[in-house]
Amino acid sequence: MSAPQDVLTDTGPVRHRHHSRPELGALLAAVAVFLFFSVVAESFLRPASIGTVLYAASTIGIMAVPVALLMIGGEFDLSAGVAVTTTALTSSMISYQLTAITWVGVLVSLAVALGIGSLNGWLLARTGLPSFIVTLGTFLMLTGANLGVTKLVSGTVSTKPIGDMQGFASCHWLFASQFTVGGLTLKATVWWWLGLVVLGSWILLRTRFGNWIFAVGGDAAAARAVGVPVARTKTCLYLGVGFCAWVLGQHLLFSFDTVQSGEGVGNELIYIVAAVIGGCLITGGYGSVVGSALGALIFGMTSKGIVYAQWNPDWFKFFLGAMLLLAALLNSYVKRRAERGPGR
């Protein structure tokens, strides 16, 4: 059967390819920031500095991966920052109180982290409330519980040192070791980060579940209508946030030996900033895991670059905020083009 040419034939030139590259803006920004600090801060390009920048980027980037996936799936997790601290505290206190090898605490805290994720997902599905409210609730509850339980158990706001406990060395190797290649010292978090970016990006772009992530974030009603399990998909994304919070929490524990129970507050916003700079739409349905890594890298380069340039570090947040606004504007422009189509 033939159709009128002007109605059903794609006559426009193939110029939509860039729509599939949400991280393009972040890539250009990352290159610009890198060149900028290479020029203004002479110590920026030293191997030691690069190691420091990558470490700072990795501690944000590990969480930016699941937070970006969750945002593409159309939801937020404001509890992501304090959940990191919760897993570190749980791991430390369980091992210390039971005088068990540290792996016991590590595994129990993994269960707790996944429990927080599934609680967020379950509350979201059952209440139908916006994730902003649901996770704001769990954020406040975890913030309080972190302090309250730690004071009850330890009598102070920080945990007892566990550095001399059995199993610490192997846990330290997995989560907090570092090694040096040609003067460049890389921490374990950098490898975790790289691994999570590759895994997250593969899941998003190459699997059935990734297709569902885009769909539940882009239009949950349409996704449900064609048979996508919307609630299950979102719960899995929250489990991903829980898992990565566990990884980062164990790193903090095994690299510093003790954990301050008030830590982590405010980091959830930095993860979201990294995801948005990386091309994620606030409204969901569009974004990139690689972009979130570039966002984290921009964060690392800027926060350390300002120090290497010997400027007042107070300006860092100002710069980050401006970057966020620019990125959000660019993203919404891209979205409008994608939805309306060029020239229409």
Added chain:
Amino acid sequence: MTLLELTEVGKSYGAVRALEGVSLEVAEGRISCVLGDNGAGKSTLIKIIAGLHQHDEGRYLIAGDEVRLGSPRQALDRGIATVYQDLAVVPLMPVWRNFFLGAELGSFRLDIPRMRSIAREALARMGIELRDVDRPIGTLSGGQRQCVAIARAVHFGARALVLDEPTAALGVKQSGVVLKYVAAARDAGLGVVLITHNPHHAYLVGDHFTLLKRGRMAGSHPRSGISLEQLTTEMAGGSDLAELSHELGRSDPKERPPT
């Protein structure tokens, strides 16, 4: 063969009776039109057929088996595909991802090259030539999106196709194109439920016409039993319309009280 059969189906939302005593039958290779004004219960009927809501009264048979569908997935598994007016697709996702959404190829890892080429071929078979199946489906026109959704349902072996107001937001020319695909789906042996408020579009392709009014059946006619004029009059309100024209005819501007 009868694919879908609803007998005296009813549905209440709390105290509101949205649908009452509605019967409908769809056979292979037939187009059954459901006509009704806004609020007549068309969308409730669709939701029951598609598995989004469950009916409270009456019987719903698919291929002879009585069912109460708990999810759209169950409807799809039984060969009932629904194309919604506004939520047929996810606008920001590429055409090929939309085409396979909910029925992706590959157990976990997607077989992307095959998905791309199958999407392109299935669309071409329906007469939709897209050079770039990577473009977001939101960049297509409304008519094109409907056609992609219909092609998707046909490709995935739907036996019955439920179309919710496929021409409502379209111009004359694009409506004609969409109706051609509806006819093509019928010719491919599918049973079609075409839901619309436009009697002209319905009469172009329909084999049977069911009229809904405030949640109840206001008429059920085979094509041989009704003319386009009668259908239009019934749709436009029938006796209500006659009354309205009577009332309007009486209002002489001179008699109107000054405002």
